[in-house]
Amino acid sequence: xxxxxxxxxxxxxxxxxxxxxxxxxxxxxxxxxxxxxxxxxxxxxxxxxxxxxxxxxxxxxxxxxxxxxxxxxxxxxxxxxxxxxxxxxxxxxxxxxxxxxxxxxxxxxxxxxxxxxxxxxxxxxxxxxxxxxxxxxxxxxxxxxxxxxxxxxxxxxxxxxxxxxxxxxxxxxxxxxxxxxxxxxxxxxxxxxxxxxxxxxxxxxxxxxxxxxxxxxxxxxxxxxxxxxxxxxxxxxxxxxxxxxxxxxxxxxxxxxxxxxxxxxxxxxxxxxxxxxxxxxxxxxxxxxxxxxxxxxxxxxxxxxxxxxxxxxxxxxxxxxxxxxxxxxxxxxxxxxxxxxxxxxxxxxxxxxxxxxxxxxxxxxxxxxxxxxxxxxxxxxxxxxxxxxxxxxxxxxxxxxxxxxxxxxxxxxxxxxxxxxxxxxxxxxxxxxxxxxxxxxxxxxxxxxxxxxxxxxxxxxxxxxxxxxxxxxxxxxxxxxxxxxxxxxxxxxxxxxxxxxxxxxxxxxxxxxxxxxxxxxxxxxxxxxxxxxxxxxxxxxxxxxxxxx
Amino acid sequence: xxxxxxxxxxxxxxxxxxxxxxxxxxxxxxxxxxxxxxxxxxxxxxxxxxxxxxxxxxxxxxxxxxxxxxxxxxxxxxxxxxxxxxxxxxxxxxxxxxxxxxxxxxxxxxxxxxxxxxxxxxxxxxxxxxxxxxxxxxxxxxxxxxxxxxxxxxxxxxxxxxxxxxxxxxxxxxxxxxxxxxxxxxxxxxxxxxxxxxxxxxxxxxxxxxxxxxxxxxxxxxxxxxxxxxxxxxxxxxx
Numbered sequence: 001x002x003x004x005x006x007x008x009x010x011x012x013x014x015x016x017x018x019x020x021x022x023x024x025x026x027x028x029x030x031x032x033x034x035x036x037x038x039x040x041x042x043x044x045x046x047x048x049x050x051x052x053x054x055x056x057x058x059x060x061x062x063x064x065x066x067x068x069x070x071x072x073x074x075x076x077x078x079x080x081x082x083x084x085x086x087x088x089x090x091x092x093x094x095x096x097x098x099x100x101x102x103x104x105x106x107x108x109x110x111x112x113x114x115x116x117x118x119x120x121x122x123x124x125x126x127x128x129x130x131x132x133x134x135x136x137x138x139x140x141x142x143x144x145x146x147x148x149x150x151x152x153x154x155x156x157x158x159x160x161x162x163x164x165x166x167x168x169x170x171x172x173x174x175x176x177x178x179x180x181x182x183x184x185x186x187x188x189x190x191x192x193x194x195x196x197x198x199x200x201x202x203x204x205x206x207x208x209x210x211x212x213x214x215x216x217x218x219x220x221x222x223x224x225x226x227x228x229x230x231x232x233x234x235x236x237x238x239x240x241x242x243x244x245x246x247x248x249x250x251x252x253x254x255x256x257x258x259x260x261x262x263x264x265x266x267x268x269x270x271x272x273x274x275x276x277x278x279x280x281x282x283x284x285x286x287x288x289x290x291x292x293x294x295x296x297x298x299x300x301x302x303x304x305x306x307x308x309x310x311x312x313x314x315x316x317x318x319x320x321x322x323x324x325x326x327x328x329x330x331x332x333x334x335x336x337x338x339x340x341x342x343x344x345x346x347x348x349x350x351x352x353x354x355x356x357x358x359x360x361x362x363x364x365x366x367x368x369x370x371x372x373x374x375x376x377x378x379x380x381x382x383x384x385x386x387x388x389x390x391x392x393x394x395x396x397x398x399x400x401x402x403x404x405x406x407x408x409x410x411x412x413x414x415x416x417x418x419x420x421x422x423x424x425x426x427x428x429x430x431x432x433x434x435x436x437x438x439x440x441x442x443x444x445x446x447x448x449x450x451x452x453x454x455x456x457x458x459x460x461x462x463x464x465x466x467x468x469x470x471x472x473x474x475x476x477x478x479x480x481x482x483x484x485x486x487x488x489x490x491x492x493x494x495x496x497x498x499x500x501x502x503x504x505x506x507x508x509x510x511x512x513x514x515x516x517x518x519x520x521x522x523x524x525x526x527x528x529x530x531x532x533x534x535x536x537x538x539x540x541x542x543x544x545x546x547x548x549x
Numbered sequence: 550x551x552x553x554x555x556x557x558x559x560x561x562x563x564x565x566x567x568x569x570x571x572x573x574x575x576x577x578x579x580x581x582x583x584x585x586x587x588x589x590x591x592x593x594x595x596x597x598x599x600x601x602x603x604x605x606x607x608x609x610x611x612x613x614x615x616x617x618x619x620x621x622x623x624x625x626x627x628x629x630x631x632x633x634x635x636x637x638x639x640x641x642x643x644x645x646x647x648x649x650x651x652x653x654x655x656x657x658x659x660x661x662x663x664x665x666x667x668x669x670x671x672x673x674x675x676x677x678x679x680x681x682x683x684x685x686x687x688x689x690x691x692x693x694x695x696x697x698x699x700x701x702x703x704x705x706x707x708x709x710x711x712x713x714x715x716x717x718x719x720x721x722x723x724x725x726x727x728x729x730x731x732x733x734x735x736x737x738x739x740x741x742x743x744x745x746x747x748x749x750x751x752x753x754x755x756x757x758x759x760x761x762x763x764x765x766x767x768x769x770x771x772x773x774x775x776x777x778x779x780x781x782x783x784x785x786x787x788x
Contacts, residue, residue, distance in 0.1 A: 051609065052666055054698045055617040116680030116730060118690035124683045142691055148616065152694035152726065153680075160675035171663065194655045223611045224587075257577070257584035257632075259613050340764075341614075345579075435560070438656070439590060439605045 014044050014165040017427045021046055021168070022416045023188050023201050025175050025230055026208030028056030029147070029402060030385035032154040033409030034206050034416075039161035043417050046201055048170040048190050050225055053155045057210050057223035057386075058405065061147025062264035062338070064129060064139035065112070065406075066399035067105035071125045072137040078103040080136060085400060088133040088298045089365075089393020090506040091522060092243065095544035097372035101391050101400075101407050108407045109140055117153035118142055120334070129334070130269040131398045133298035139399040144264040144338040147402060154406075175230050176433070178205065178237045178381070185381035189430050196433040202426040204419065206374075206412045207234060207383040211364040215452050215491050217443020220361040221253055221262040224442045231387050232486035234368055235493065240377045241527040242389035243366035245498035246507045248396055249458050251302035252321050253360030256345050260360035263321060264338055265398040267350075268295040270330050272323040274306065275354070276315040282322070285309055300395040300507045303359040307458045310358065320354035359458060363401060365392040365507065366497070369526060372542070374412035380424075382416055384408030389524075394506020437483075444487045448475055452491050460498055462512045469495040493527040493534045500536045501525055550575050552636050553598070554585060556606055557647045562654050568645070569597040575636050582644065583610055583620050583631040586658075608658035615762060618699025622658050623647040628701040630762045649704050652711055662700050668716040672742045674723055677735040686729040693726035693770055695763050702757040702767070708750055715750025718757050718767050725770040728777040743778040 022038055024031045027049035038045045049056065070076040081102040086093060113119065113126065119140045120127045128137040142149035161167040176189040176198050187202040212228025213220045235241050251274070252263040268274070273295050275282040287294040289305060297305075306319045323335075331339055331351055342350040368383035370376055370390050376383055384390070385405040392400060443449055455468040472492040479485045503517035504510050523538040552573045559566025573585050589595055590605045597603060611619040613632045620631035625645050636644065652660040682690045702718040703709045709717040724743050731739060757767055 051611060051617075051619055052662075052698065054696075055609075055611040055619040057612070060612050060614070060616050113681060114679040116676065116682055116690060116726065118682045118687055118694050118726070121682060121684050121687055124681075142694075145691075145695065149691060149694045152696075152723070156675050156723065156727070159670060160677070163670045163673065163675075169666075171666070172661075194661060223617070224613060225611045256614065257579055257581045258587055261614055344615075436604065439607055441591065442587065 016044055016046060016168045018425060019044055020420050020422055020425055021201075021203045022413070022420070023048060023203050023205045024208055025049075025188065025205060026056070026210065026385070026387070027053040027169075027171075028058035028208065028210065028385070029150060029154065029405035030208035030409040030412070032151070032158050033406045034208065034384070034413040035158050035161070035167050036154060037410045037413035038417060039158070039166045041413075041417050042166070043420065044166050044168070046168045046170055046203070047158070048173045048175065048188070050172060050174045050193060052171050053151060055225065056151065057226045058402070059148045059151050060221075060223065061402050062144040062262060063131060063266040063269070064141030064146045064399045065109060065150065065402040066131070066134070066138050066397070067109040067140060067403065068102070068138055069106055069109065069126055069128060069140065072128050074136040076136040076138055078105065081105060081138060084134045085391070085397055086393070088397040089395055090516065092393035092505065092524070092541065093391055094372055094542050096542055097390055100372065100411070101404060104407060105403055108403060108410070112150055112153060112406065115153040115157045118149050119146070129266060130296055132265050132268070132296045132302070133293070133397040135293070139269070141266065141334070143333075144266050144335055150402060150406070175209070175233065178233060180237050180378060180381075183238070184379040186424055191433040193438055196435065196438065197429060198431045198433060200428050200430040202424050204380040204382070204416050204421070204424070206416055207231075207368060207381070207387050208385050208409065209387045211367075211386040212490060214443045214487055215494065216361050217449050218258055219260060219453060221250060221260045222362070226386070227440070227442065228490060229440070229483060229486065231367055232490040234376070234381070234383070235490055235527070236486055236529050238378060238529070239381060240369040241367060241493055242369035242524050243394070243497070244364075244494040244527060245501050245525060246365035246394050247361055247456060248299055248363040248365060248507050249303040249359035250362035251299055251306050251359050252357040253362070254346065254355065254357055261341065261345055262360070262362065263342070263355065263357060265296075265299070266335060267321060267323055267338060270334055271326050272321050274302070274319060274357075275322055276309045276312075276319050278315050283315070298395055298397060303458055304509060306357070306359055318356055319358065321350075321357045322354040323350045324352060324354060326351065363396055365389065365394065365396055366525075369524070373415040374408055375415055380419070380421070382412040384412040394508060440483060444491060445484060448472070448488055448491060452494070455495060456498060459509050459511050462499060462502070462510065465495055465499040469499055489529060489534060493529075496534055496536045497525045497527055550637065550642065552585070552639075552642045552644060554589070555643065555645045556658065558603060558606075558657055559654060560604075561656050569601065569603060571595070572598050578635070578637045580636050581632050582624060582634040582636065582646065583613055585636060586610075586631060606658060607656040616697070618697030618762065621649055621699040621701050621762070623649060623704070628704040628760065630699065633762055649700055651704050651709065652700065662698075664711045665698050665700055665703070665719050668720050668746070669723065672716065672720050672724065672746055673735070673738055674720070674727065675735070676727055676731055676733070678733045680727070680730050682730060689729045689770065689773060690726045692766060693722050693729070695765055696722040697763050699762060701760050701762055705756045705760050707754050707756060708752045714746065716746040718771075721747045721771055721774060722765055722767065724778075725774040728774050740778040743774065748775060748779060
């Protein structure tokens with residue numbers, strides 16, 4: 001992309017206090033992608049994160065990134081990718097946004113390759129693997145450390161602009177508050193976790209802060225840093241949230257100290273099979289129940305089936321992932337890191353022994369409500385990646401999260417660049433953080449955690465959801481921490497979204513409403529915080545434009 | 550199993566610090582130091598074994614599964630990741646936790662490792678032009694991309710001091726990624742920086758061998774990068 005910004009010739013002397021600068025909250029894939037896009041346009045930005053990029057949750061992403069590169073001779077096209085993504089999300093995603101994502105995916109992966117991302121190649125072209133919910137090989141990868149490899153390439157690329165001054169890093173800084181006046185976001189207050197100084201940074205804000213792990217302490221595969229506190233803060237500051245009830249349970253996880261550990265979908269993409277012991281014999285239930293996609297059915301389908309089998313008394317309550325049939329070549333070249341992880345945590349070699357697995361919370365499809373340009377309902381405030389609700393509908397396909405993060409970051413940057421306010425500049429000190437607020441609890445308190453865990457499982461009932469939603473205001477009333485109150489409001493919004501969607505779709509399965517009801521619920525669930533109350537409504541999904549798909 | 554965790558407590562860099570010992574009962578064989586620290590901080594009141602009520606322990610953690618390097622600290626004197634250190638592996642049940650000492654202290658177990666990233670900037674570790682991994686360079690670039698920038702290798706290095714002219718293996722490893730494929734003028738700059746900030750300062754003590762939590766093949770990458778940055782140029786000049 002050609003530099004076109006007004007500062008492109010003078011960025012060696014960029015003074016972020018005096019020129020319009022975009023504030024990016026989060027330095028993972030989204031944050032880096034946005035920073036790179038802005039830099040290439042010659043627009044200054046501040047990259048704000050509690051930890052350096054190397055510690056972001058994005059480095060944990062494993063399986064791969066989707067793009068219809070068609071290097072495997074299967075006649076794959078962006079339209080196939082679009083159809084799979086829409087179908088996987090049970091037609092709840094914005095079709096125009098999804099078409100933009102899929103049609104530009106080859107270009108997005110091309111950008112990453114041009115930065116030297118060490119995705120696996122053969123004959124100097126990216127190799128693609130099978131992934132869930134897709135019939136064609138479409139997932140570019142680097143063993144099962146794809147996120148780390150992409151992050152390294154992007155971090156190195158952004159470093160150049162850091163050195164030039166266009167990107168100003170605020171490492172060890174956390175969002176303290178958003179400066180919103182008359183429906184417009186004018187900046188952000190950020191707290192330095194080392195000096196405890198709070199600084200107000202003027203300029204528009206891109207939120208890139210990941211999922212809402214604090215609502216389910218110890219039960220997710222994600223990072224302890226991605227608490228969802230930024231989402232909660234945006235919510236109580238007036239930002240709409242959407243589709244919060246869609247929480248992805250990844251089918252193959254196992255517990256480790258303090259969290260769930262993921263076994264990448266790549267294990268099944270390379271030939272791993274799920275089974276349970278029925279009458280003492282292995283029952284490959286996915287292949288029997290879903291003959292077309294089998295073990296590579298979308299994650300919501302696989303997780304539901306695993307849960308049903310685990311609850312089947314004839315199957316001993318256990319489900320295993322059998323990777324013992326994989327060839328040495330596959331282990332060595334494609335899954336060596338996954339194997340090492342299993343050996344480290346389970347003390348068993350998955351090449352020799354099947355691994356017991358169960359579904360674990362892995363991704364939040366819902367989040368801050370954005371349009372296809374990643375704009376929120378608040379002018380000057382944008383969101384992308386897992387903290388936003390975009391691209392994935394009711395269920396995300398594996399390989400689409402990193403794509404959505406990198407592409408979403410670019411789109412958010414383009415929107416912020418096109419709406420840059422020349423007058424809204426400056427930085428000033430705005431107080432200090434109390435010492436006891438440097439370390440924050442990683443999750444909601446025990447009682448709230450139990451309510452959320454018990455009511456927001458793979459199978460949900462109106463009764464439990466209602467009881468939990470009714471209890472939350474009481475917990476909010478007794479809570480003296482603003483942080484925990486915000487988390488509870490976020491939790492309440494998730495519960496009420498799930499309660500009000502009286503159907504089953506994608507990752508939201510209601511035992512009392514088992515059918516999908518397109519007539520009433522092929523709509524976006526919108527949660528707003530208004531006069532101290534969480535309100536839920538349903539909004540039409542944008543119509544597909546002629547050129548899209 | 551009961552453990553005694555002797556933890557370095559220091560409110561900030563301007564005050565003096567001391568060790569305090571906390572009793573901790575692990576519920577499982579697999580409990581890690583990271584899990585223990587999280588649980589200590591979740592206590593309503595955190596008291597040491599002498600009954601002194603103390604503040605929460607300040608430390609860093611993110612992935613909790615050895616993928617991000619945030620929780621690097623000294624455990625019984627050895628730099629490692631708290632999420633990778635199982636309590637049950639310390640047979641006498643006593644563990645001493647300290648911050649990495651090569652970096653300025655922020656508080657308790659948190660040190661300021663910003664110098665690692667500043668050094669990468671000084672190295673000019675980026676490419677001005679497109680980089681394309683091909684089949685030949687792919688495995689080196691993959692290996693070099695895995696560095697966590699945790700600082701464990703720097704902690705044990707006799708030649709590294711924060712703010713001085715030797716940048717250590719946390720700069721060598723990412724350099725290897727670029728040196729494997731860079732061909733343009735910025736490659737010449739990087740080669741010079743590599744010689745100045747890495748090759749010239751490394752005393753070949755090999756103290757960093759086997760310390761990397763990610764298990765990166767540091768020696769293999771260094772021999773390749775030395776060749777790419779120095780020897781190939783040297784022989785080219787002689788020809």
